[in-house]
Amino acid sequence: MRLKKNKILRNMCVETTFLNDQLIQPIFVSENLESKKEIPGIPNNFVMNLKESIQQIELDLKNNQKNFLLFMIPKDKKDSDFNFNFQQNVISTIKNTFKNDMLLWADVCLCSMTTHGHCCLFDNNKNIDLSSSLSILSKIALNYAEAGVDGLAPSDMMDGRTVSIRKILDDNKYNLVPIMSYSSKFASNFYGPFRYAADSAPSFGDRKQYQLDYRNKSEAIRASVRCFEEGADLLMVKPGQGSIDLIQEIKIKTGLMVGAYQVSGEYAGIALAAEKELLNFNNALLESWHVMKRAGAQFIISYGARKSKELGISE
Numbered sequence: 001m002r003l004k005k006n007k008i009l010r011n012m013c014v015e016t017t018f019l020n021d022q023l024i025q026p027i028f029v030s031e032n033l034e035s036k037k038e039i040p041g042i043p044n045n046f047v048m049n050l051k052e053s054i055q056q057i058e059l060d061l062k063n064n065q066k067n068f069l070l071f072m073i074p075k076d077k078k079d080s081d082f083n084f085n086f087q088q089n090v091i092s093t094i095k096n097t098f099k100n101d102m103l104l105w106a107d108v109c110l111c112s113m114t115t116h117g118h119c120c121l122f123d124n125n126k127n128i129d130l131s132s133s134l135s136i137l138s139k140i141a142l143n144y145a146e147a148g149v150d151g152l153a154p155s156d157m158m159d160g161r162t163v164s165i166r167k168i169l170d171d172n173k174y175n176l177v178p179i180m181s182y183s184s185k186f187a188s189n190f191y192g193p194f195r196y197a198a199d200s201a202p203s204f205g206d207r208k209q210y211q212l213d214y215r216n217k218s219e220a221i222r223a224s225v226r227c228f229e230e231g232a233d234l235l236m237v238k239p240g241q242g243s244i245d246l247i248q249e250i251k252i253k254t255g256l257m258v259g260a261y262q263v264s265g266e267y268a269g270i271a272l273a274a275e276k277e278l279l280n281f282n283n284a285l286l287e288s289w290h291v292m293k294r295a296g297a298q299f300i301i302s303y304g305a306r307k308s309k310e311l312g313i314s315e
């Protein structure tokens, strides 16, 4: 108790602090929207058209939020003959507007593009077609890199996607574009509000064929080690709060930095409890971030990142 006597002394002894550039704000841009829609359960987060996303980023930059993870939802869903005109336009417009005042990561996946809403392609027997999935995921990554994205975040959980994306980037002189792999991603119940936002709920089955079983720790660690071996620059656990037992071990095994994605269901839990006046939203959010930091997270992806200045997190 002697070291808890006053605030300065408590701050002197604090073990986890962080900068707001270690917080990444997801943004959702849809091709199919007249005007923005708030995402149920995650207040102050919207699915937006491109013009609105520019206004939102402008506002976020004023609040020192400079690090973004972009999800793009094209109008036409397909299962073959994809084109990426919409996505390339979104990335190049954002980057041409804000240049290096911000950092733009793009989620690389198929679930917002396909008619069935899965993160992969299937053969005629509804089995995962790994080679065509990897080939299209790599093509997506290359298109995003060509449009000027700062970094790529593959979230599909197909075996071999990190090495496949790294190769196509390097072969096309994008060797300086980093890959932040969703490396340990569970088939979690906490993705609900996100699926609404990304229009990516699967139309049949579930994602247990390729996402991790939340009952398994070794399997989850192996998945991150594999992404490290395949050339990922940064690793990530998802859901963040539901994976805090993995972070330290992944760091030790790989030597890479590991981030945590506080997913929509986790964030919504805090928001809804606050709405019912059961807790203080800002205080609870800050605590949840410190828990992930304490567990060893280098960076945190959170729907509340744009509140970092309000929460007193320094630049």
Ligand SMILES: [Zn+2]
Pocket (backbone or CB within 6 Å): 109, 110, 111, 112, 118, 119, 155, 156, 200
């Ligand atoms: Zn996906």
